[in-house]
Amino acid sequence: MQEDLLSNKVDEFEEAMKDMYLIFKVDDQLYGIEIKYVIEIIGLLPITYVPNQEEYVKGIINLRGKIIPVIDARMRLSKPQKEYNERTCVIVTSIDDFLAGIIVDHVSEVAVINKDQISSLPQTYEKIDERFFRGVASLNERLVLILDCETFVKPDRINL
Amino acid sequence: MNEAQKDPMFEIFVSEAKEIVSSLERIFIELKEGNRNFDVAVAEALRFFHTLKGSSAMMGFDDISKVCHRVEDIFVCMRDEGKLPTNLDNFILDMLKLIDFLTIQINRIENSQQPQDAENIEEVLEKVEMSLAENDKVQAESEKRYHIRLLFEEGWEMENLRAFLIVQNLKQYVKVLEYLPSDIESNMASSEKIKKEGFFISIETLLKKEDVVKLFESFAWVTDIKVEEVSEKASLTKEISSWQNAIHSTNKLINVNIEKVDKLIDLIGEVVITFSMIVQHQEIKTDENSSFKNLTLQMSKLIRELQEVAMSMRMLPLSSTFQRLKRTIIEMSAKLQKPVDVHITGEETELDKVLIEHLTDPLIHIVRNAVDHGIEDKEERLKKGKGTTGNVYISAKNSGSEVVISIEDDGRGLNKEKILQRALERGLITSPDDIGEDEIFELIFQPGFSTKEEATEYSGRGVGLDIVKNSVQKIGGRIFVESEKDRGTRFTIRIPLTLAIIDGMLIDVDGNVFVVPLSSIVETFKLEKQQIVLENEIPFVYRRGICFSVIDLNKMFYGKDMLAKERPFYLGILVTNGEKNGVLLVDNMISQQQIVIKTMPAILKQVRGISGCTLLGSGNIAFILDIDALLER
Numbered sequence: 001m002q003e004d005l006l007s008n009k010v011d012e013f014e015e016a017m018k019d020m021y022l023i024f025k026v027d028d029q030l031y032g033i034e035i036k037y038v039i040e041i042i043g044l045l046p047i048t049y050v051p052n053q054e055e056y057v058k059g060i061i062n063l064r065g066k067i068i069p070v071i072d073a074r075m076r077l078s079k080p081q082k083e084y085n086e087r088t089c090v091i092v093t094s095i096d097d098f099l100a101g102i103i104v105d106h107v108s109e110v111a112v113i114n115k116d117q118i119s120s121l122p123q124t125y126e127k128i129d130e131r132f133f134r135g136v137a138s139l140n141e142r143l144v145l146i147l148d149c150e151t152f153v154k155p156d157r158i159n160l
Numbered sequence: 161m162n163e164a165q166k167d168p169m170f171e172i173f174v175s176e177a178k179e180i181v182s183s184l185e186r187i188f189i190e191l192k193e194g195n196r197n198f199d200v201a202v203a204e205a206l207r208f209f210h211t212l213k214g215s216s217a218m219m220g221f222d223d224i225s226k227v228c229h230r231v232e233d234i235f236v237c238m239r240d241e242g243k244l245p246t247n248l249d250n251f252i253l254d255m256l257k258l259i260d261f262l263t264i265q266i267n268r269i270e271n272s273q274q275p276q277d278a279e280n281i282e283e284v285l286e287k288v289e290m291s292l293a294e295n296d297k298v299q300a301e302s303e304k305r306y307h308i309r310l311l312f313e314e315g316w317e318m319e320n321l322r323a324f325l326i327v328q329n330l331k332q333y334v335k336v337l338e339y340l341p342s343d344i345e346s347n348m349a350s351s352e353k354i355k356k357e358g359f360f361i362s363i364e365t366l367l368k369k370e371d372v373v374k375l376f377e378s379f380a381w382v383t384d385i386k387v388e389e390v391s392e393k394a395s396l397t398k399e400i401s402s403w404q405n406a407i408h409s410t411n412k413l414i415n416v417n418i419e420k421v422d423k424l425i426d427l428i429g430e431v432v433i434t435f436s437m438i439v440q441h442q443e444i445k446t447d448e449n450s451s452f453k454n455l456t457l458q459m460s461k462l463i464r465e466l467q468e469v470a471m472s473m474r475m476l477p478l479s480s481t482f483q484r485l486k487r488t489i490i491e492m493s494a495k496l497q498k499p500v501d502v503h504i505t506g507e508e509t510e511l512d513k514v515l516i517e518h519l520t521d522p523l524i525h526i527v528r529n530a531v532d533h534g535i536e537d538k539e540e541r542l543k544k545g546k547g548t549t550g551n552v553y554i555s556a557k558n559s560g561s562e563v564v565i566s567i568e569d570d571g572r573g574l575n576k577e578k579i580l581q582r583a584l585e586r587g588l589i590t591s592p593d594d595i596g597e598d599e600i601f602e603l604i605f606q607p608g609f610s611t612k613e614e615a616t617e618y619s620g621r622g623v624g625l626d627i628v629k630n631s632v633q634k635i636g637g638r639i640f641v642e643s644e645k646d647r648g649t650r651f652t653i654r655i656p657l658t659l660a661i662i663d664g665m666l667i668d669v670d671g672n673v674f675v676v677p678l679s680s681i682v683e684t685f686k687l688e689k690q691q692i693v694l695e696n697e698i699p700f701v702y703r704r705g706i707c708f709s710v711i712d713l714n715k716m717f718y719g720k721d722m723l724a725k726e727r728p729f730y731l732g733i734l735v736t737n738g739e740k741n742g743v744l745l746v747d748n749m750i751s752q753q754q755i756v757i758k759t760m761p762a763i764l765k766q767v768r769g770i771s772g773c774t775l776l777g778s779g780n781i782a783f784i785l786d787i788d789a790l791l792e793r
Contacts, residue, residue, distance in 0.1 A: 049672075050783075053764060061781075062781055065775065067761060067775070099761070
């Protein structure tokens with residue numbers, strides 16, 4: 001009985017999180033990832049460069065004793081590099097128990113975006129890596145590109 | 161099934177069942193070797209089967225409980241009606257088959273797979289049932305020997321004198337042969353021993369077991385009486401050691417999930433790091449307050465001790481692994497009709513659980529080779545003037561921060577000519593002169609190398625010694641082979657005690673900190689630029705008559721040339737993996753310290769030459785060098 005209650009709670013919680021997105025900025029564009037992947041948001045920590053990685057993998061950081069890789073959202077999205085500043089932060093995500101940090105310019109808010117608000121991207125733009133995007137939604141009259149957290153964070157070659 | 165898996169009851173069942181199965185295996189192997197009295201073995205096995213029957217029935221694993229029930233019947237028959245198996249060896253082999261079946265079932269249950277078909281085991285059971293002969297045990301009315309263990313209630317003190325009292329009293333009724341500890345009258349310290357391990361007595365009497373027990377019941381401080389009838393020869397000391405094992409394994413152990421232990425070790429690792437961050441903190445470093453310094457000193461001692469205790473929790477004795485080896489040998493020796501004696505020493509040597517898991521298969525492989533290829537047939541042995549029974553010696557011992565395991569047989573030894581011929585065929589060497597005398601045997605670790613032409617049940621399944629070598633290397637170990645014609649072959653494996661913590665040397669390469677495992681460092685030295693020869697861009701140094709290749713870490717990892725820096729001298733570290741050597745060029749050697757190994761995040765690409773990373777006192781990350789990979793070129 002108690003377990004039922006508990007699992008209901010978990011379901012409710014998941015239900016509530018389902019349409020929530022963390023919105024962040026790279027340059028002036030808004031991007032959103034599902035909040036269920038997000039563990040926490042931290043300031044930039046010292047990054048240790050790891051040899052022989054994809055360019056967008058900046059290295060590893062020490063998050064309270066856990067060693068996690070960080071990737072640069074800007075470079076993953078093939079945008080020109082920019083100096084990190086005090087607003088730069090790291091979104092710590094967890095996908096199937098694998099932790100990874102995403103370095104973004106600025107985190108703006110958590111927003112609710114319903115499924116029917118999301119429309120697919122136009123197919124015509126060759127420069128957009130469509131694997132990363134679930135679609136686009138409008139939020140307070142600004143466009144948010146919804147990212148697929150898994151393909152965005154995980155390297156292309158590994159099936160974890 | 162999935163629901164049941166989350167249940168802590170389920171976990172308890174699985175771990176208990178595994179323990180029972182391995183205890184059963186031990187009983188039958190000891191019985192086979194004649195180290196255990198048949199009746200005692202039957203009684204113990206019966207108890208284990210009974211427990212397993214009960215718990216598996218409760219958990220709803222009917223096939224296990226049914227099999228256990230059948231076996232229980234057989235054992236009850238043997239115990240109560242005096243029936244005996246006609247052929248003890250076959251009986252034991254059948255029982256081992258049965259234990260295998262149970263092991264598989266339990267593993268399948270643990271991994272929530274479908275249980276195995278029980279049909280084969282039905283056959284085994286019927287065979288065993290049929291083999292029980294009617295020959296009643298001869299109940300001789302002669303004097304019998306009993307070994308007795310008494311446990312004393314705590315808090316009575318003067319245990320040695322109480323024990324003495326018992327012995328004196330006993331002498332009126334029975335013939336007391338021996339008691340342990342034997343110095344109860346004179347040595348007060350024996351009291352502690354009795355408290356811990358109990359008091360052991362060996363007697364000879366016409367009395368029945370029940371009556372013997374009654375003799376002790378009048379002593380109020382005796383809490384537990386264990387009486388076992390033994391054969392003439394059985395020595396008390398041997399019996400005691402088996403009892404002691406039983407005491408230790410039943411009363412003083414609890415089952416802990418390995419993940420919890422790992423978590424604990426992780427946490428302690430973090431405490432270590434955080435603590436050194438505190439000590440190195442600017443505000444504290446500059447503070448001259450000596451009482452604080454004392455505190456930190458004390459704290460660091462405590463933490464180190466805590467770390468050691470936590471690490472030791474992962475350590476397991478090698479005994480169960482050795483038991484499996486022994487069992488493999490017993491089975492093979494029965495099937496191949498080659499009598500083999502197994503001699504085991506140092507089975508109490510402890511090793512990290514994870515390492516043990518990785519070692520078991522390689523060891524079994526070596527043991528199989530020893531019995532299958534190494535030990536000759538009876539006739540051949542006789543011709544060579546050896547005893548008809550072959551010998552396999554399995555041993556383990558601690559040596560510094562390593563454990564050395566060796567497996568030796570007194571068989572025909574490795575055939576040098578055949579190995580050379582094979583190596584020529586395979587193109588591993590171009591001429592027999594290519595290779596030094598002492599390197600010939602190393603060839604058998606090459607991939608695709610097998611001197612045995614035909615495959616047998618035990619070997620030639622496409623798994624060679626190269627796989628063995630790989631798995632040993634994977635856990636940071638090294639393997640060596642020695643052999644002498646007609647004298648035998650010995651494999652020696654050296655492995656680090658644990659994977660989680662190593663002693664390391666911190667080095668600086670252009671501002672990046674790396675850790676070199678201390679075990680791979682031979683020496684460190686200064687060298688000047690002109691001592692480094694650059695031929696075709698390939699640097700090497702010449703030292704004491706030997707040429708070593710230079711490994712430029714800066715170039716490898718960061719694309720910068722170390723040698724481009726003009727400096728008065730360079731620092732070189734000569735490293736080895738036991739076979740190959742190389743010199744690392746570094747800017748600075750920082751310090752030597754214990755390193756908590758962390759694995760690299762799985763979603764990164766593997767970096768050749770880096771085996772893991774660690775956190776430094778500063779909170780920075782340092783990479784741990786994989787010396788094997790660096791030397792492999």
